Amino acid sequence: MPDYLIRHATLRQLQVFEAIVRLGSFTRAAEELFLTQPTVSMQIRKLTDAMGVPLFEHVGRNVKPTEAGLEMYEACRRMFEILANLEMKVADLKGMKRGRLRLGVITTAKYLAPEILGQFSRLYPGIELALKVTNRERIIERMHANEDDLYIMGQAPEGQFEVDTFHFAPNPLVLIGPRDHPLVGKKNISLEQVSKEPFILREPGSGIREAALRVFSSQGLRPQVRMELGSNEAIKHAVVGGLGLAVLSLHTLTLEGIDGAVAILDVEHFPIMRQLYIVHPKGKDLSLVDRTFLEFKVVSVPWIRIRMDSLWPRLKSLLKDSKKNTASRKKRAKK
Numbered sequence: 001m002p003d004y005l006i007r008h009a010t011l012r013q014l015q016v017f018e019a020i021v022r023l024g025s026f027t028r029a030a031e032e033l034f035l036t037q038p039t040v041s042m043q044i045r046k047l048t049d050a051m052g053v054p055l056f057e058h059v060g061r062n063v064k065p066t067e068a069g070l071e072m073y074e075a076c077r078r079m080f081e082i083l084a085n086l087e088m089k090v091a092d093l094k095g096m097k098r099g100r101l102r103l104g105v106i107t108t109a110k111y112l113a114p115e116i117l118g119q120f121s122r123l124y125p126g127i128e129l130a131l132k133v134t135n136r137e138r139i140i141e142r143m144h145a146n147e148d149d150l151y152i153m154g155q156a157p158e159g160q161f162e163v164d165t166f167h168f169a170p171n172p173l174v175l176i177g178p179r180d181h182p183l184v185g186k187k188n189i190s191l192e193q194v195s196k197e198p199f200i201l202r203e204p205g206s207g208i209r210e211a212a213l214r215v216f217s218s219q220g221l222r223p224q225v226r227m228e229l230g231s232n233e234a235i236k237h238a239v240v241g242g243l244g245l246a247v248l249s250l251h252t253l254t255l256e257g258i259d260g261a262v263a264i265l266d267v268e269h270f271p272i273m274r275q276l277y278i279v280h281p282k283g284k285d286l287s288l289v290d291r292t293f294l295e296f297k298v299v300s301v302p303w304i305r306i307r308m309d310s311l312w313p314r315l316k317s318l319l320k321d322s323k324k325n326t327a328s329r330k331k332r333a334k335k
């Protein structure tokens, strides 16, 4: 038994400590935990006294954990994971649909995840929800650090660690331009022609960026990147502002539709037929809440498809073609 720590440290102090290390700042930890900054400082002072070694060092205006602080952080993460699982298991035993669901999603999924969570929470109002939206690379990092319960992403991470994936919805990536662009309305535009136009690209670490660059390079081409932007919404505005063409998921057009200021261009090799998956690390101990959400996603699939089909009626035949192509590719590979 860790007799000394049991008598001298509290779980609340460890929670405050964990938040400071994770967020890199006393102020942000205070905000996240709804505490005042003096309370946070006091908790850390008490914890430092109990440990008898400094837990933080100041680097300029930032704080960094010392070596002892890093050891403590690792221990806290493991302890909190075990305690969170215990809470969920007790809730499971009580047979209650209560608890917490933390969902980490790629930027494209923010155009459907909030609606799904809305429906989910109408059925299970007792479940606390948290949604983190970021790019593919950050989602993979979060999965490594076990920061969320389930993830929505475009393609399972390859080679880094094993995951279970559950298909969720199609995620076609389309080439877009401003409504008044001369290529709007043209049929089967060559990729070469597009590569001569100024182009707006997502930031490094984005899955859409990777997928778009892959299509260009598979044809020995490179887009003329005029600008990099870290947000799908900013990209739409930049497209409308005439800064260039771009590749985005069809889902990003859900609210404004495809007849507005942003137009879909008919370009060869597009749309890129990606999919969205719910993902979790293999072997993860799923709570009742996680399992309930996984079952619930089945309910969401039909309305997402209906919404996509009415947004872009051409999608139905494109999806059929892509299914046929995949089936014949598989057949060829077997021979």
Ligand code: PGA
Residues within 6 Å of the ligand: 106, 107, 108, 134, 135, 136, 137, 153, 154, 155, 171, 202, 205, 206, 207, 208, 209, 274
């Ligand atoms: P992104 O992900 O938000 O990283 O661009 C999209 C995807 O992987 O399909």
